[in-house]
Structures are given as C-alpha cells and as structure tokens.
Amino acid sequence: xxxxxxxxxxxxxxxxxxxxxxxxxxxxxxxxxxxxxxxxxxxxxxxxxxxxxxxxxxxxxxxxxxxxxxxxxxxxxxxxxxxxxxxxx
Numbered sequence: 719x720x721x722x723x724x725x726x727x728x729x730x731x732x733x734x735x736x737x738x739x740x741x742x743x744x745x746x747x748x749x750x751x752x753x754x755x756x757x758x759x760x761x762x763x764x765x766x767x768x769x770x771x772x773x774x775x776x777x778x779x780x781x782x783x784x785x786x787x788x789x790x791x792x793x794x795x796x797x798x799x800x801x802x803x804x805x806x807x
Contacts, residue, residue: 730800732770733773733799738783
C-alpha cells in the first residue's frame with residue numbers, strides 16, 4: 719500500500735475513533751498498531767502511530783467537549799472531511 723493511501727486510512731480511523739476529551743483512543747490505537755505491526759517495521763509503526771495521535775487531536779479537539787454546539791460543529795466538520803478523504807481513495 720502506498721504512503722498516501724495509508725495516511726488517508728489513518729486519518730479516517732482517527733476521525734471515527736471514539737476519543738474522550740483527553741484524546742484517549744486506546745482501543746482504536748491498539749487496532750491501528752496491530753495492523754501496522756503486521757505490515758511495517760517497528761520504526762514505521764511508531765511514525766504512523768504518532769501520525770494517528772496527531773490526527774486524533776486534530777479531529778477531536780478538547781473544545782468540542784465543552785458544549786453540545788461545539789460537539790455538533792466538530793461532528794459536521796468531521797463528516798465533511800470523511801467524504802473528502804473517501805473521494806481521495
């Protein structure tokens with residue numbers, strides 16, 4: 719799989735991850751790590767896990783948990799981004 723497709727998939731996983739306000743996605747992160755471990759070297763696994771963590775912070779910012787309106791606004795942004803990323807694939 720080429721790098722651009724892998725990054726798009728990681729971004730999609732980050733968007734749909736069930737993150738709490740601290741950005742914890744331990745279950746989803748473990749799933750991504752298991753997949754990467756089967757396909758790539760330890761160094762690349764860590765690089766892509768770091769990328770996953772960055773994307774989770776981007777698509778699940780702390781302020782989205784402050785109010786219902788902020789949560790809905792972020793969900794809308796994320797839905798648009800999912801459509802855009804799927805079109806890239």
